[in-house]
Amino acid sequence: MQTLVIGLGSMGFGAAVSCFRNGISTIGFDLNPDALERFKTAGGQTVKSLDSITNVDCVLIFVVNASQAESVLFESQLLSGLNPTAVIINCVTLAPSKAIEIASRITNRGFQYIDAPVSGGAAKALEGRMSIMASASPQTMAKAKPVLDAISEHIFELGKDAGQGSQMKLINQLLAGIHIAATAEAMNLAAGLKMDLHQVIDVISKCAGSSWMFENRGPHIADGDYTPLSSVNIFVKDLGIVTQEATQQNIVTPLSEAALILYKRASESGFGSEDDCAIVKVLAKQSDIKLPGSST
Amino acid sequence: MQTLVIGLGSMGFGAAVSCFRNGISTIGFDLNPDALERFKTAGGQTVKSLDSITNVDCVLIFVVNASQAESVLFESQLLSGLNPTAVIINCVTLAPSKAIEIASRITNRGFQYIDAPVSGGAAKALEGRMSIMASASPQTMAKAKPVLDAISEHIFELGKDAGQGSQMKLINQLLAGIHIAATAEAMNLAAGLKMDLHQVIDVISKCAGSSWMFENRGPHIADGDYTPLSSVNIFVKDLGIVTQEATQQNIVTPLSEAALILYKRASESGFGSEDDCAIVKVLAKQSDIKLPGSST
Numbered sequence: 001m002q003t004l005v006i007g008l009g010s011m012g013f014g015a016a017v018s019c020f021r022n023g024i025s026t027i028g029f030d031l032n033p034d035a036l037e038r039f040k041t042a043g044g045q046t047v048k049s050l051d052s053i054t055n056v057d058c059v060l061i062f063v064v065n066a067s068q069a070e071s072v073l074f075e076s077q078l079l080s081g082l083n084p085t086a087v088i089i090n091c092v093t094l095a096p097s098k099a100i101e102i103a104s105r106i107t108n109r110g111f112q113y114i115d116a117p118v119s120g121g122a123a124k125a126l127e128g129r130m131s132i133m134a135s136a137s138p139q140t141m142a143k144a145k146p147v148l149d150a151i152s153e154h155i156f157e158l159g160k161d162a163g164q165g166s167q168m169k170l171i172n173q174l175l176a177g178i179h180i181a182a183t184a185e186a187m188n189l190a191a192g193l194k195m196d197l198h199q200v201i202d203v204i205s206k207c208a209g210s211s212w213m214f215e216n217r218g219p220h221i222a223d224g225d226y227t228p229l230s231s232v233n234i235f236v237k238d239l240g241i242v243t244q245e246a247t248q249q250n251i252v253t254p255l256s257e258a259a260l261i262l263y264k265r266a267s268e269s270g271f272g273s274e275d276d277c278a279i280v281k282v283l284a285k286q287s288d289i290k291l292p293g294s295s296t
Numbered sequence: 297m298q299t300l301v302i303g304l305g306s307m308g309f310g311a312a313v314s315c316f317r318n319g320i321s322t323i324g325f326d327l328n329p330d331a332l333e334r335f336k337t338a339g340g341q342t343v344k345s346l347d348s349i350t351n352v353d354c355v356l357i358f359v360v361n362a363s364q365a366e367s368v369l370f371e372s373q374l375l376s377g378l379n380p381t382a383v384i385i386n387c388v389t390l391a392p393s394k395a396i397e398i399a400s401r402i403t404n405r406g407f408q409y410i411d412a413p414v415s416g417g418a419a420k421a422l423e424g425r426m427s428i429m430a431s432a433s434p435q436t437m438a439k440a441k442p443v444l445d446a447i448s449e450h451i452f453e454l455g456k457d458a459g460q461g462s463q464m465k466l467i468n469q470l471l472a473g474i475h476i477a478a479t480a481e482a483m484n485l486a487a488g489l490k491m492d493l494h495q496v497i498d499v500i501s502k503c504a505g506s507s508w509m510f511e512n513r514g515p516h517i518a519d520g521d522y523t524p525l526s527s528v529n530i531f532v533k534d535l536g537i538v539t540q541e542a543t544q545q546n547i548v549t550p551l552s553e554a555a556l557i558l559y560k561r562a563s564e565s566g567f568g569s570e571d572d573c574a575i576v577k578v579l580a581k582q583s584d585i586k587l588p589g590s591s592t
């Protein structure tokens with residue numbers, strides 16, 4: 001199963017490495033020469049242009065957003081280099097309506113498509129332990145199983161239609177984005193009340209106020225460490241998708257909108273490439289509070 | 297250690313029962329005759345007026361809010377019926393500034409005070425397994441230990457000063473209140489997208505979007521069951537305390553404010569005594585979505 005991984009950022013790199021570690025013949029592609037070089041150094045095979053690939057059975061897409069996904073799929077010669085029944089596994093977080101549209105263009109060309117957004121972060125990607133929220137026909141899922149197994153710990157099979165995987169990812173990002181903002185708001189208030197932030201994490205983690213994000217991102221704020229594991233700009237994009245998709249359906253999402261304002265302000269203030277919990281800096285500035293690690 | 301429990305609602309009833317089950321001589325009081333009768337039926341001793349009590353060593357306060365706490369403490373003859381070094385354990389969720397004010401009035405009369413808001417819900421209260429976020433001097437904590445041990449599984453000792461326990465509860469309620477609203481927003485969007493709500497809970501519980509409240513309240517919404525375990529009105533009060541306390545300190549809390557609007561609207565719409573996740577009904581109405589268990 002000749003596999004091509006497009007996009008060798010934090011998630012795509014981990015997926016590509018997991019593929020060849022599991023004995024799958026794997027080629028990596030990225031527009032960024034540094035990303036290509038890093039994959040080569042890790043022992044991976046690379047290609048410099050999508051126009052020169054041939055005989056590919058499976059494509060894993062790990063680019064940043066919908067427009068990049070459409071560009072690699074439809075503005076290159078990629079599809080001409082695929083074998084006739086190739087499977088395209090699209091792991092990009094997309095609006096469900098966009099996933100349906102892309103799937104339709106792919107299947108109209110005779111290829112198979114899996115709507116397959118992922119969750120888990122760079123560390124889990126590198127261990128081949130992502131979670132995949134997948135929707136596709138059982139036959140397509142079966143064909144792609146070796147590749148999916150190589151990169152993931154959990155495969156949630158959410159239905160046969162494109163869009164169903166992306167819907168679940170949308171719900172996850174709504175919650176994750178709000179929970180990071182809630183963590184920031186709680187830690188900023190605690191800092192303003194001169195509380196011991198590490199004690200706050202210890203106690204709240206054992207109480208009903210806890211969340212996966214609170215336990216994961218809270219320590220970043222208490223330590224003043226904004227090294228990006230997942231960046232502010234990811235949630236500018238993903239909560240943007242949530243609120244747009246909801247608005248199109250006339251569904252109200254007031255907390256997502258309140259959280260999105262924080263991510264946008266943080267991005268506009270120059271924190272877009274920092275860890276997503278750097279939105280706390282926006283709250284701290286508005287509240288005139290000094291956070292751990294802050295010089296002002 | 298003669299102990300008096302004031303307020304025999306869901307939490308106070310559980311605490312009072314836990315006390316006498318642990319061999320502590322316990323009297324219960326509530327203004328509501330039904331609550332008194334229920335405690336008697338459970339084997340508890342009761343008193344009909346706070347003005348008639350004598351020789352009390354320890355008071356546990358489980359009334360609904362600050363004004364009720366001030367009323368029982370300062371507008372009755374309660375303090376005259378206490379032994380000179382009695383300990384008052386105030387388990388009511390209060391603004392930290394209010395906890396400090398009440399503590400000061402109590403200690404000025406020579407009594408000891410523990411700022412001791414609790415977490416855990418009625419079921420845990422009945423099992424003597426609440427969590428207590430306590431602050432008081434080590435001597436006072438030691439004196440009250442038999443009573444605290446009888447009612448709790450975790451005792452977090454957060455400092456020697458009144459207000460420190462209430463600050464931690466404030467942070468917990470900020471997070472809990474936002475997370476219930478996030479759960480409501482996520483489930484409403486999922487319902488609008490025609491997703492299987494039980495599948496959403498199964499998948500998200502294993503992903504980074506999860507929270508204690510999502511896992512606990514999500515099933516209520518998926519089942520359409522709004523039997524109150526903790527009510528909408530509790531969060532009208534508690535997020536009110538969060539936003540007021542933050543505002544007094546010039547600290548911004550945009551997500552708490554967005555969530556508080558939902559709790560207030562739900563209360564105004566007649567859902568105040570339903571389970572707190574009934575705020576989803578406000579979102580569903582605004583979005584014209586039919587939720588499980590809804591007739592419209």
